[in-house]
Amino acid sequence: MRPSKSLTGLKQSFNAELCTSSSGSIRRWLLVNKEMPAQSESETPSLFTMEELRKLKSNFETGGVENVKSLIEKKVTEMDNTELNVALTGISGSGKSTLINTMRGLRSMDKGAAKVGTKETTMEPTGYPHPSLPNVCYWDLPGIGSLQLPAGKYLSKMNFKKYDFFIIVSDCRFRESDAKLAKEIKRLGKNFYFVRSKIDNDLRSMKLDLGKINEEKELDTIRNDCVKGLERAGIPYPKVFLISSFEEDQFDFSLLQKVLEFDLSNVKKHIFVLALPNTNMENVRKKNEMLKKYIWMLATLSGALGAVPVPGFSLACDIGIMVGAIVHFRKCMGLDEASLQRLANRSGKPVEKLNAVVQPLLLGEITPNVILRVGWGAAVVTVSAMELALDFIPVIGSIFGAGSSFVMTYKILSDALKDLTENAKRVVKVAFESA
Incomplete structure (x- = not known):
């Protein structure tokens, strides 16, 4: 069976995926200069490995959309079920809890926020799922000093294998315990990132004590102290970030997020990006590009279902796919009620002010009627009516069904x-505009 002309867009999507799936490792050296190039739309990473893409392309060209259905279903299932577990470790009071909250888009008063304080409250790892994407979880590990264990036994007790990477958080001078922990994580073959927290407090204290200071020089001194300590522990080219969890647009916070994203691959990169808080336009743009790569997979499944010669079956499945997808998109874009309230808490703006700039159509319950009422409703009804009629005609109905379902x-x-992306941009602009 040859693929229909109406599925040309699907073939183009496969080719685009192939062009963007190569590793970006040649850009790693830019980390030394504390810079990461912005990704253009064409550079957005693939959700598939090269082997998967070649198999998809080959199956589609030889057998059409039906031949790739099982492969796409497998990938969608993988995306729904893949977990991302991030471990944060460091001494008590170093700022782990605050950083966990910030990376999840929360403040300490929000429901589900990690408790902030200087007292070690647990001797076991404590997981904090993302409020909208529970498969993304940040783990607060008790400081190594609080358990009085050697680094090797500490990581064993913390079940290090479950974590995708580690963030070591330190809030003052580089410690020997930091070096031991970094060395052990490296020995076990896991990625780690060294975060020097509370930089805003450090600079504020220096200014109170010394008056005028050279901020760039002081930051370089702090960074070099951490880099040299890690190098002495046998860590070449250590990744060190100076951050404030309360001033995300300052210092290295945005760079930390970019590097974490950059070092992940395929599906885990996808869910990490979707879990980023909506604190700037760049995060909204990244989410939009990631979700675009999800759409053609859902459209392909819809096209495959459209080829089933059962009257009305395709239409029902199409609507179900679209309702589920739009609800998911809305959560990822931070436009559901709970997400808007969290953003209001974070930005200090009334939630009513954020709601005022959101077009209401896609905010409430997403039903088949909502989909039919939107601006493209007339086109949907036309295609669906034609599809229902052709369902009764053998062969022709199946060919048109696959094409029309995919396109619709x-x-x-x-x-x-x-539409959701434009709404998210308006919300971010209002939330973080100057008072």
């Missing part, structure tokens, strides 16, 4: 994502 689902979800 792709168009509606693309337009819905565009």
Whole structure:
């Protein structure tokens, strides 16, 4: 069976994925200069490995959309079930809890926030799931000093294998315990990132004590102290970040997020990006590009279901796919009620002010009627009516069904994502505009 012309967009999507899936390791050296190049749309990382992409392309060209259905279903299932576990470790009071909250878009008063304080409250790892994407979890590990264990036994007790990477958090001078922990994590083959927290407090104290200071020089001194300590522990080219969890637009906070994203691959990169808080336009843009790569997979499944010669079956499945996808997009874009309230708490703006700039159509319950009422409703009804009629005609109905279902689902979800993205941008602008 040859793929229909109406599925040309699907083939183009495969080719685009192939062009963007190569590793970006050649850019790693830029980390030395504390810079990361911005990703253009064409550079957005693939959700598939090269082997998966070649198999998809080959199956589609030889057998059409039906031949790739199982492969796409497997990838969608993988995306729904993959977990990302991030471990934060360091001494008590170093700022782990505050950083965990900040990376999840929370403040300490929000429901589910990590408790902030200087007293070690647990001797076991404590997990804090992302409020909208529970498969993303940040783990607060008790400081190594609080358990009085050697680094090797400490990581064993903390079940290090479950974590995708470690963030070592330190809030003052570089310690010997930091070096031992970094060395052990490296020995076990895990990525780690060294975060020097509370930099805003350090600079404020220096200014109170010394008056005028050279901030750049002081920051370089702090960074070099951490780098040299890690190098003495046998860590070449250590990744050190100076941050304030309360001033995310300052120092190295945005760089930390970019590097974490950069070092992850395929599906885990995808869910990490979708879990980023909506604190700036760049995060909204990244989410939009990631979700675009999800749309063509859902449209492909819709196209495959459209080829099933059962009257009305395709239409029902298309609507189900679209409803589920739009609800998911809305959560990822931070436009559900709970997300808007958290953003209001974070920005200090009334939630009513954020709600005022959001177009209401996609905010409430997403039902089949909502999808039919949106601006592209007339086109949906036309295609669906034609599809229902052709369902009774053998062969022709199946060929048209695959094409029309793909086109309809792709168009509606693309337009819905565009609308949600514009809403998210307006919300971010209002939330973080100057008072």
